[in-house]
Amino acid sequence: MTEDADDRKPQSDEARSAFTPPQGVPQAPPAENESQITSEFALPEGLAAPPAGEEAERSAFTPPATYDARSAPPAFTPAQGIPMVRLAKNSPWQDRMRAMIRLPVAERPAPDLTQKTDDAGPAVPRVLDLTLRIGELLLAGGEGAEDVEAAMFAVCRSYGLDRCEPNVTFTLLSISYQPSLVDDPLTASRTVRRRGTDYTRLAAVFRLVDDISSDDADVSLEEAYRRLAEIRRNRHPFDTWALTLAAGLLAGGASMLVGGGIPVFVAAALGAILGDRMAWVFAGRGLPEFYQFAVAAMPPAAIGIALQLAHVEVRASAVITGGLFALLPGRALVAGVQDGLTGYYITAAARLLEVMYLFVGIVVGVLVMLYVGVQLGAQLQPREALLSVERPPIQIIAAMALTLAFAVLLQQERSTVLLVTL
Known part of the structure; x- marks a missing residue:
């Protein structure tokens, strides 16, 4: 059996390649010479090659032949160059700091040391901490991010920290200081948890920053900390009940501006006072401002619907409008x-x-509240809100009442409230 298998196995000279054409298929003639093999990039027969001429050497900056300088668009950089930011020393510190914040760190001018420090240099951690505390008061008081960064930058430069970068977002303040390019940066941050507008406190903080950045005043770190602690300890010019009465006055004045009378004034003021006290209760329990505003908007609407159900001849829409006027977040919108x-x-x-x-x-x-009123059978008349009433003397008095209420709600200094009202 083994011998038969060996006999059927082809010998080595009979073995065929897989690429060998089978029998009966004509084979291609072998190439006569190796030089006949041409490249696929070679010119075909019958096509003359172009004459080899010397190509002129050109620069990479040579404009093309289709370029015309007279019809070219104007260049971005003017011929005289880009004017640099000039920082006049006699300009207010707010303008100088805003201009320097927008410059890269390497292009900022060297700081003028306006406050004296020890021979060893400024106490960097204490300067950064003071800067963050000042920025915290400003941001919590409703100031814009640019004003807060300018104040923080002014404090750092006044104490000799030039390579500092303040950063302010909605609730976070941070500042980074790097002594040189080879040193590790030092970064500190603070978070603003509670916000409330107090113009008296804001004015005191800006006076402190103005004294720190001024050459005429000598404010050491200890003095700055003492004044800052005094600002934080000072109470607001008006207490919570004064703010509540101011909210009622604001609502009553707004209701008279839209055509209400004395009954409407009283109803709108009462609704705003009740809403303000309910918002204070919710705030004391730690509820978010969304629920505080939702609850504060209910009493004015409820009083307006109650007057409509009682068939009292008053403009219920003016009561609701006046009560809601005290809730509009105008300061946050402006910021x-x-x-x-x-x-x-x-x-x-x-x-x-x-x-x-x-x-x-x-x-x-x-x-x-409107849904509850409709379910109780109240006949709402939205067109009343579109009626305009012109009573210049009464509306002027109402506008003065609005101004007085706003000054109290913003915690304006007592000495300036009467001046602001007039």
Whole structure:
């Protein structure tokens, strides 16, 4: 059996390659000479090669033949160069700091040491801590991100820290200082948890920053800490009950501006006072501002619906409008727009989103009470809100009442409230 298998196995000279054509297929003639093999890039037969001429050497900056200097668009950089930012020393520190913040660190001028330090140099951790505390008060008071960064930058440069970078967002402040390019940076940050507008405190903080950045005043770190602690300890010019009465006065004045009388003034003021106290209760329990605004919007709407159900001859829409006027977050809206115009888009987006949520809370509170009123049979007349009433003397007095209420709500200094009202 083994011998038969060996006999059938082809010998080595009979073995064929897999690429050998089978029998009966004509084979291609072998190449006569190796030089006949041509490249696929060679010119075909019958096509003459172009004459080899010497190509002129050109520069990479040589304009093309189709370029015309007279019809070319104007260049971005003018012939006289780009004007640099000039920082006049006699200009306010706010303008100088805003201009330097927008410059790269390497292009900022050397700081003028306005405050004396020890021979060993400024105490960097204490300067950064003081800077963050000042920025925290400003941001918590509702100031724009650019103003907060300018104040922080002014404090650092006044104490000799030139390579510092303040950064302000909606609730976070941070500052980084690097002594040189080879040293490790030192970074500190603080978070703003609670915000409330107090113009008296803001004015005191700006006076402190102005004294620190001034050459005429000598404010050491200890003196700056003492004044800052005094600012934080000082109470607000007006207590909570004064703010509540101011909210009622604001609502009453707004209701008279839209055509209300004395009954409407009293009803709108009462609704705003009740809403303000309910918001204070919710704030004391730690509820977010969305629910505070939603609850504060319910009493004015409820009083307006109650007057409508009692068939009292008053404009219920004026009562609701006046009561809601005290809830409008105008200061936050202005700060958000300011941050957007100055280029702080993240902070601006956060502020505007907060304003949107507060508006939604107000709308939710009003709609809930209107739904209850409709279920009780109240005949709502939305067209009343579109009627305009012209009473110049009464409206001027109402506008003065609005100004007085706003000054109290913003915690303006007592000595300036009467001047602001007039």
